[in-house]
Amino acid sequence: xxxxxxxxxxxxxxxxxxxxxxxxxxxxxxxxxxxxxxxxxxxxxxxxxxxxxxxxxxxxxxxxxxxxxxxxxxxxxxxxxxxxxxxxxxxxxxxxxxxxxxxxxxxxxxxxxxxxxxxxxxxxxxxxxxxxxxxxxxxxxxxxxxxxxxxxxxxxxxxxxxxxxxxxxxxxxxxxxxxxxxxxxxxxxxxxxxxxxxxxxxxxxxxxxxxxxxxxxxxxxxxxxxxxxxxxxxxxxxxxxxxxxxxxxxxxxxxxxxxxxxxxxxxxxxxxxxxxxxxxxxxxxxxxxxxxxxxxxxxxxxxxxxxxxxxxxxxxxxxxxxxxxxxxxxxxxxxxxxxxxxxxxxxxxxxxxxxxxxxxxxxxxxxxxxxxxxxxxxxxxxxxxxxxxxxxxxxxxxxxxxxxxxxxxxxxxxxxxxxxxxxxxxxxxxxxxxxxxxxxxxxxxxxxxxxxxxxxxxxxxxxxxxxxxxxxxxxxxxxxxxxxxxxxxxxxxxxxxxxxxxxxxxxxxxxxxxxxxxxxxxxxxxxxxxxxxxxxxxxxxxxxxxxxxxxxxxxxxxxxxxxxxxxxxxx
Numbered sequence: 001x002x003x004x005x006x007x008x009x010x011x012x013x014x015x016x017x018x019x020x021x022x023x024x025x026x027x028x029x030x031x032x033x034x035x036x037x038x039x040x041x042x043x044x045x046x047x048x049x050x051x052x053x054x055x056x057x058x059x060x061x062x063x064x065x066x067x068x069x070x071x072x073x074x075x076x077x078x079x080x081x082x083x084x085x086x087x088x089x090x091x092x093x094x095x096x097x098x099x100x101x102x103x104x105x106x107x108x109x110x111x112x113x114x115x116x117x118x119x120x121x122x123x124x125x126x127x128x129x130x131x132x133x134x135x136x137x138x139x140x141x142x143x144x145x146x147x148x149x150x151x152x153x154x155x156x157x158x159x160x161x162x163x164x165x166x167x168x169x170x171x172x173x174x175x176x177x178x179x180x181x182x183x184x185x186x187x188x189x190x191x192x193x194x195x196x197x198x199x200x201x202x203x204x205x206x207x208x209x210x211x212x213x214x215x216x217x218x219x220x221x222x223x224x225x226x227x228x229x230x231x232x233x234x235x236x237x238x239x240x241x242x243x244x245x246x247x248x249x250x251x252x253x254x255x256x257x258x259x260x261x262x263x264x265x266x267x268x269x270x271x272x273x274x275x276x277x278x279x280x281x282x283x284x285x286x287x288x289x290x291x292x293x294x295x296x297x298x299x300x301x302x303x304x305x306x307x308x309x310x311x312x313x314x315x316x317x318x319x320x321x322x323x324x325x326x327x328x329x330x331x332x333x334x335x336x337x338x339x340x341x342x343x344x345x346x347x348x349x350x351x352x353x354x355x356x357x358x359x360x361x362x363x364x365x366x367x368x369x370x371x372x373x374x375x376x377x378x379x380x381x382x383x384x385x386x387x388x389x390x391x392x393x394x395x396x397x398x399x400x401x402x403x404x405x406x407x408x409x410x411x412x413x414x415x416x417x418x419x420x421x422x423x424x425x426x427x428x429x430x431x432x433x434x435x436x437x438x439x440x441x442x443x444x445x446x447x448x449x450x451x452x453x454x455x456x457x458x459x460x461x462x463x464x465x466x467x468x469x470x471x472x473x474x475x476x477x478x479x480x481x482x483x484x485x486x487x488x489x490x491x492x493x494x495x496x497x498x499x500x501x502x503x504x505x506x507x508x509x510x511x512x513x514x515x516x517x518x519x520x521x522x523x524x525x526x527x528x529x530x531x532x533x534x535x536x537x538x539x540x541x542x543x544x545x546x547x548x549x550x551x552x553x554x555x556x557x558x559x560x561x562x563x564x565x566x567x568x569x570x571x
Contacts, residue, residue: 031058031063031074032058032074032075032076032078032079033056033057033058033063033064033071033074033075033076033079034057034058034059034078034079034080034561035056035057035058035079035080035081035082035532035561036054036055036056036057036071036072036074036075036079036080036081036082037054037055037056037057037082037084037089037534037536038053038054038068038071038072038081038082038083038084039053039054039068039083039084039085039086040053040054040084040086040087040088040089040536041053041084041086041087041088041089041540042054042055042065042088042089042526043088043089043090043506043526043542044065044091044525044526044527045090045091045506045507045510045511045524045525045526046525046526046527049503050065052065052066052067053066053067053068053071054066054067054068054070054071055071055089055526055534056071056074057532057534057558057561058561059561060531060532060560060561060562061529061530061531061532061560061561062526062527062528062529062530062531062532062534063528064528065526065527065528082536082556084536086540087536087537087538087539087540087555088536088537088538088539088540088541089526089534089535089536089537090249090506090510090526090534090535090537091510091511091514091523091524091525091526091533091534091535092249092250092251092252092510092523092533092534092535092557092558092559093248093249093250093251093252093473093509093510093513093535094250094251094252094253094461094462094509094510094512094513094514094516094517094523094524095245095250095252095253095254095462095463095464095466095471095473095509095513096253096254096396096398096417096419096461096462096463096513096516096517097254097256097365097398097399097419097421097463097464097465098245098250098253098254098255098256098463098464098465098466098471099174099241099255099256099257099465099466099467099468100237100238100241100242100244100245100253100255100277100466101234101237101238101241101255101258101262101265101266102237102257102262102467103237103241103244103466103467103471104236104237104238104239104240104241104242104244105229105233105234105236105237105240106140106141106142106237106467107237107240107241107467108236108237108240109139109140109141110124110125110128110129110138110139110140110141110169111124111140111141111142112124112125112140112141112142112143112169112172113141113142113172113467114142115142115143115144115147116144116147117147118147118148121143121147122157122161125138125140125158125161125162125167125169126161126162128140129161129162129167135165136165136166136227137165137166137167137168137183137226137227138162138165138166138167138168138169139167139168139169139226139227140169140170141169141170141171141172141174141177142170142171142172142467143169143171143172143178144171144172144429144430145171145172145173145176145323145324145430145434146323146428146429146430146433146434151171151176151213151323151324151434152202152211152212152213153178153212153213154211154212154213155179155180155181155184155210155211155212156212157212158178158179158180158212159180159181159182161180162180162182163180165182166179166180166182166183166185166186166222166225167179167180167182167183168183168222168223168226170219172467172468172469173321173323173468174468175215175216175320175321175324175326176213176214176215176216176219176324177213177214177219177222177223178212178213179212179213179214179222180212181212183222183225184210184212184222186222186225187221187222187225189201189210189221189222190209190210191203191207191208191209191210193210193221195218196216196217196218196220196221197217198216198217198287198342198343198344199214199215199216199217199218199219199220199326199342200214200215200216200218200324200326200342201214201215201218201221202214202215215320215324215326215342216320216324216326216342216344217344229261231261231264231265231268234261234262234264234265235265235268235269237265238262238265238266238269239269239274241466242269242275242276242277243276243565244466244471245276245277245471246276246277246557246559246564246565247554247557247565248471248472248473248474248554249473249535249537249554249557249565250277250471250473250557251277251278251523251533251535251557251558251559251564252277252278252279252280252513252514252517252519252523252524252533253277253278253279253280254279254280254281254282254313254365254463254516254517255279255280255281255282256282256315256365256367256398256463256465257282257284257315257317258281258282258283258284258311258315259283259284260300262281263281263283263300263303263304263311264304266279266281266304266306266309267304267306267309270306270307270308270309271306275306275307275308275309276559276564277308277559277564278308278517278519278523278533278559279308279309279310280310280311280312280313280363280517280518281304281309281310281311281312281313282313282314282315282363282365283297283300283301283311283313283314283315284315285297285314285315285316285353285357287316287317287344287345287349290349290352290353291352291353291356294314294353294356294357294360294362297314297357297360297362298360298362301362312361312362312363312518313362313363313364313365314357314362314363314364314365315365315366315367316345316350316353316354316364316365316366316367316377317344317366317367318343318344318345318350318366318367318368318369318373318374318376318377319341319342319343319344319367319368319369319370319372319373320341320342320344320369321369322341322369322370322401322402322434322435322438322439323430323434323435325339325341325438326341326342327341327342327369327370327373327401327402328340328341328342328343328369328370328372328373328376329341329370329371329372329402329439330370330371330372330375330404331443333438333439334437334438334439334440335437335438336438340372341370341372341373343372343373343376345376347376347379347380350376350377350380351379351380351383351384353380354377354380354381354383354384355380355383355384355387355388357384358381358384358385358387358388358391358393358395359384359387359388363393363394363395363396363518364381364384364393364395364396365395365396365398366395366396366397366398367398367399368397368398368399368400369399369400369401369402370401370402371402371403371404371407371443371446374397374400374402374403374404374407375404375407377397378397378407378410378411378414378416381395381414381416382410382414385414390415392518393415394415394417394515394516394518395416395417396416396417396418396419396461396516397411397416397417397418397419398419398420398421398463398465399419399420399421399465400418400419400420400448400449400453401424401435401447401448402439402443402446402447403446403449403452403453404446405446405449405452408449408452408453408456409456411453411456411458411459412456412457412458415459416458417458417459417460417461417512417515417516418450418453418458418459418460418461419460419461419462419463419516420448420450420453420460420461420462420463420480420508421462421463421464421465421468421469421476422448422450422462422476422477422479422480422505423464423469423470423475423476423479424448424469424479425447425448425450425479425480425483425494425495425498426479426482426483426484426485426488426494427485427492427494428485431447431494435447445495445497447495448495448498449495449498450480450498450500451497451498451499451500452497452498454500454504459512459515459516460504460507460508460512461508461509461512461513461515461516462476462477462505462508462509462512462513464476472550473509474541474549474550474552475550476505476509477502477505477506477509477541477549478546478547478549478550480500480505481499481500481501481502481505481546481549482499482546482547483495483496483498483499484547486547486550488547489545489547502541502542502546502549506541510524510525511524511525512524531559531560532558532560532561533558533559533560534556534557534558534561535554535556535557535558536554536555536556536570537552537553537554537555538552538553538555538567539552553567554567555567555569555570556570
């Protein structure tokens with residue numbers, strides 16, 4: 001592990017918590033505030049969804065929540081006072097499904113995120129290769145599937161951009177990779193190479209030769225040959241990802257797939273007081289292994305444990321994605337009558353592993369896109385509950401793109417949290433070109449059924465899946481309540497029945513996110529005694545048109561009262 005030369009200190013003390021918990025608006029006069037925010041529109045997200053004008057902070061905890069007059073009693077000549085001038089205050093956001101370390105690493109590689117055309121991608125790859133002549137491989141990613149016909153860029157295209165060395169570029173969704181001829185040669189992939197059981201090598205329809213795009217586990221055939229990243233690479237990636245999270249007001253997150261090197265980076269930052277968000281890490285569960293791997297996961301759970309780091313969740317990838325026909329469906333794809341996708345697990349094995357993980361005390365965090373994968377996962381979690389008895393597990397399923405309506409009530413019945421990536425719930429090219437045509441109208445009605453799940457009383461949480469898409473919670477919140485693109489103010493609402501309201505989505509990104517991480521007694525709402533995880537926005541989200549929510553900016557982010565982000569213009 002890379003050492004940090006400066007001495008590590010804990011920067012987030014939590015003493016006085018029990019004393020503060022006993023405080024109320026009427027009996028805090030004997031305590032004094034270190035920081036007071038007043039004259040604000042403070043949405044507490046408490047059980048009553050209260051609004052107040054002021055809050056006070058001492059020693060990393062919330063000392064007072066109430067009116068301006070009450071806060072003024074706690075001010076001394078040493079108190080820092082911020083006049084909000086009506087600005088909005090919220091609890092810090094919680095991202096329940098995100099990849100900060102791998103996404104942060106990607107920022108320093110050949111970063112193709114956000115590029116809109118093939119030519120932009122080609123120009124970026126060519127430029128990066130020219131600027132990095134000493135790199136043995138060109139590595140990066142972020143290209144959007146709809147940009148290429150059939151989501152299938154070719155080796156010939158990449159050969160023209162990187163002719164002198166191997167290249168490996170992952171898709172934005174992380175389920176495909178684009179490689180050139182040299183990479184295929186190094187991996188020994190030819191027309192005679194069989195598809196792995198949980199993946200696919202895309203091939204030229206006439207020759208059978210690999211075309212240059214690999215799906216799911218097939219990407220490992222090449223990725224295992226990539227140059228190994230150093231511990232410092234992981235540390236730099238973690239710092240970059242966390243800095244972006246703080247900029248968007250995120251103070252807690254669930255790392256959606258952690259192997260040991262990612263855990264080492266988080267622990268190193270935690271030891272040195274540089275872990276600027278509460279991190280609950282979901283350790284990757286290998287579908288090639290069985291229950292024997294759980295002992296190793298448990299050992300890591302004990303080892304990678306710190307003040308703001310816990311590795312108590314286990315991540316299962318149940319299937320792939322619809323766009324590349326790797327999501328597991330109950331009925332075949334419209335354009336492939338014999339193809340129901342690629343589940344990563346046999347149902348019996350998934351159930352066996354889920355029971356064992358649950359028995360070992362892990363929270364199970366599952367990627368499930370297709371309706372068959374979602375049903376398999378719910379069945380496995382039901383079996384775990386029956387085998388081990390009901391406990392406060394808070395298992396959750398992420399993505400939930402296509403849910404069979406018969407399975408929607410099961411989230412509430414099984415107490416499984418539904419973690420949606422709501423930013424994807426509008427009619428973009430992923431939906432109109434690669435999803436609806438292969439599902440048909442009847443199934444497409446049940447794409448991202450956020451409101452239908454909420455109406456059952458199930459718990460909703462929000463996540464970004466960054467770097468797959470924007471980490472900004474405000475982007476996802478806006479799309480969830482408009483079902484339109486961020487810049488679309490008057491277009492048709494996509495699946496209007498699934499529109500949801502602003503309070504529900506704010507809860508998904510605050511108190512419900514805290515609930516997912518077993519932290520709701522400490523954070524997720526602005527209440528006396530809780531951690532001072534606080535953000536300031538430049539405008540009140542309840543007073544602006546819904547299509548302007550994504551334009552709101554976080555001005556200040558506090559983690560236990562410590563400033564981890566401040567906009568340069570906010571005084």
